[in-house]
Amino acid sequence: MGTAGVIFDGLLALALVWLAWQATRAADLFHAVVSFIVFGLLMALAWVRLEAPDIALAEAAIGAGATGALLLSALDRLVTREGRRTVLYEPGAAWGFWIPAGAALLGALTLAAWKLPAPGLGDEVLASLGASGVDHPVTAVLLNFRALDTLLEIGVLLLAAVTIWSLGRAPSPLVPVMPSPALPALGRLLFPVFVLVAAYLLWRGSHAPGGAFPAGAVLGAGAILMLLAGARPWIRSSEHGPWRWILSLGLAMLLAAGIAGTVMGQAFFQYPPGTAGPLILLLEVAAGLSIALLLFALYLRGEPCEHGYRGSGP
């Protein structure tokens, strides 16, 4: 890496710290949300610089895209109620606690990073890649070696969606009326592209950067775009209610795959020999669908309600 690379990385790191500060400390909440979105985009760039394109894809799609849309819609509801919401911080509040606590955390993290085994676990992963059923190390770790982590991650998403839906019904109308016909046209034009890109990312996951999380995030973002373009949520309790099982499909399939091994006298999440490849593909499809629908469910801000309206869309 040349001098230009070092300068670029230094500027990137400084910008990340500055944006993180802005996102947490800006008095104007809109300013904070925009800082958070830009932080997500620059973070994705940082992951690219660290040669981790999988995480960069997920960060850009979920961290900047889906979370940004969620925060903006939450902000919109705050603003319509009582004017522009701002937060005032008391200068110097609790510095005596936060500076030592922050320094201790930073020290502990530095120590942990220092003590990591020097080349990491990359060699071990590559050595057992042949037995994993896929050709891409990241997918092998996510859905075979450390499938338990993926199970828990999808569990967290499901828990968040259940919590949000249990808080009340989705607001009606769901989105503000757009003063332009361009957005509905864009939604209709682009939704097939979203589906295509999601399928492509899912298929690529077995041998290259991609997989269930980026694919689910792209599909979920497409569904959110359709919602903004005026489509009505399709899954309501009175009709199509059973389709809500897709929300928990990923978690259920991962759990079943993990327990099946135990029942058959093997370790938890030990796949039967020879079936790892197809099994991982099946799990990826289930997890991708669940992630897409879960992100969309989060964005509904409540359980989709029955107003008797008819509509197309996700």
Added chain:
Amino acid sequence: MSTAQWIGGLMVLAGIPFFLLGTLGLLRFPDVYTRLHALAKADNVGLGLVCIGLGIQSASVTLLLKLVLIWVLMLIASATAAGLIARTALARGLRPWGT
């Protein structure tokens, strides 16, 4: 360096001033409409030049087509977003500069 590398490099270099001028416009223009004008025009041309330049440099037709697809999607998204922002600003009563 081959001819394709030279042409690609020149196109990327030609794209950079568009980004610089677009950013200058965003910082210096007086209201939301003129700023959108600077961004929507300059970023699109600059991104197109950079994408096509990188595609030519890669010497792979697949990669060139993927980069061009990214550019076309950006064009559609950027035009729609600019239109939405401008119409929303107008609907909320922001007067264009000089009127």
